[in-house]
Amino acid sequence: MLAVMNPHRREFLRSLAAGTAAFGLSRSAFADATPAASKLTDKLTLITGAGNNVVALAGDGGTLLVDCGDAAHAQDVLKLAGNVKTVINTHFHLESTGGNDVMAKAGAKLVSHVNTGLWMTQEVIRDFEKKVFPPRAKEAVPAETFYTTEKATFGGEPIEYGLMPMAHTDGDIYVHFQKSNVLVAGDVVQPGRLPMLEWFTGGWIGGMQEAHRTLLRLADDNTKIVPASGPVLTKSEVQANLDVLTKVREQLVKLLKQGMGAQNMIDAKAMKDFEGQLSGDPEVFIYTAYRGLWAHVRELGGIV
Ligand SMILES: [Zn+2]
Numbered sequence: 001m002l003a004v005m006n007p008h009r010r011e012f013l014r015s016l017a018a019g020t021a022a023f024g025l026s027r028s029a030f031a032d033a034t035p036a037a038s039k040l041t042d043k044l045t046l047i048t049g050a051g052n053n054v055v056a057l058a059g060d061g062g063t064l065l066v067d068c069g070d071a072a073h074a075q076d077v078l079k080l081a082g083n084v085k086t087v088i089n090t091h092f093h094l095e096s097t098g099g100n101d102v103m104a105k106a107g108a109k110l111v112s113h114v115n116t117g118l119w120m121t122q123e124v125i126r127d128f129e130k131k132v133f134p135p136r137a138k139e140a141v142p143a144e145t146f147y148t149t150e151k152a153t154f155g156g157e158p159i160e161y162g163l164m165p166m167a168h169t170d171g172d173i174y175v176h177f178q179k180s181n182v183l184v185a186g187d188v189v190q191p192g193r194l195p196m197l198e199w200f201t202g203g204w205i206g207g208m209q210e211a212h213r214t215l216l217r218l219a220d221d222n223t224k225i226v227p228a229s230g231p232v233l234t235k236s237e238v239q240a241n242l243d244v245l246t247k248v249r250e251q252l253v254k255l256l257k258q259g260m261g262a263q264n265m266i267d268a269k270a271m272k273d274f275e276g277q278l279s280g281d282p283e284v285f286i287y288t289a290y291r292g293l294w295a296h297v298r299e300l301g302g303i304v
Pocket residue numbers: 091093168187228
């Protein structure tokens with residue numbers, strides 16, 4: 001049974017307090033990684049080891065970053081990136097935006113989807129991980145937000161960025177460097193893993209599939225697709241990940257239509273066919289995926 005499913009906040013906070021020791025350990029393990037930069041193209045650099053992947057575009061007199069890594073590595077990212085003028089956040093998670101405070105203090109303009117900015121002003125309770133995230137400092141919240149798509153130019157490079165609705169969260173965006181043929185995908189592509197679907201912010205597996213389709217439309221066979229975590233991908237690798245995701249969805253919907261709830265699916269080991277192919281905790285995945293499916297049950301054609 002999953003203790004994290006307790007819907008009562010007080011109970012939840014009590015179990016959270018009990019779990020902090022283990023959480024503290026994993027955080028310090030993270031902080032030991034050393035950020036490193038490698039070239040994606042002439043103008044674009046990938047910074048790894050700073051939480052989630054960071055992509056840096058060198059321009060005249062400064063740098064534009066897509067995401068800026070976690071708080072623990074913000075100074076390292078700043079050193080590697082130089083004079084950061086602009087940071088575009090792909091979504092609100094701390095692995096991607098924890099460095100916002102430092103970047104803003106260094107003079108950077110912060111940009112995100114409007115929902116990403118809104119989540120940063122809220123306390124976020126992630127029940128499936130027993131974590132509570134306090135609202136972000138005011139300077140860490142992007143001042144420039146948008147709803148659908150935007151275009152910009154930086155250092156002579158045209159940039160298009162746009163919303164992929166209700167996928168991993170409700171504020172996921174891609175950032176497309178068209179001339180350099182690099183597409184930053186954020187956390188909507190999580191290859192080799194059971195995806196983290198933040199159901200309470202609107203994330204669900206159907207939105208993840210749609211986000212993959214958006215990326216596939218924008219990419220060609222030479223596009224470098226950069227996920228929030230893990231190595232750079234090709235279009236065919238994103239297609240392969242969509243195919244797996246589709247099979248996962250079919251499996252869950254089949255069981256949902258048999259009347260199963262999340263706990264039934266966990267007990268039935270609904271993800272056993274994907275073991276070895278997809279890492280991650282199947283119980284947490286089923287719990288979050290189920291919540292998201294239930295929110296979209298009409299689109300699935302009902303239950304009975
Ligand atoms: Zn994320």
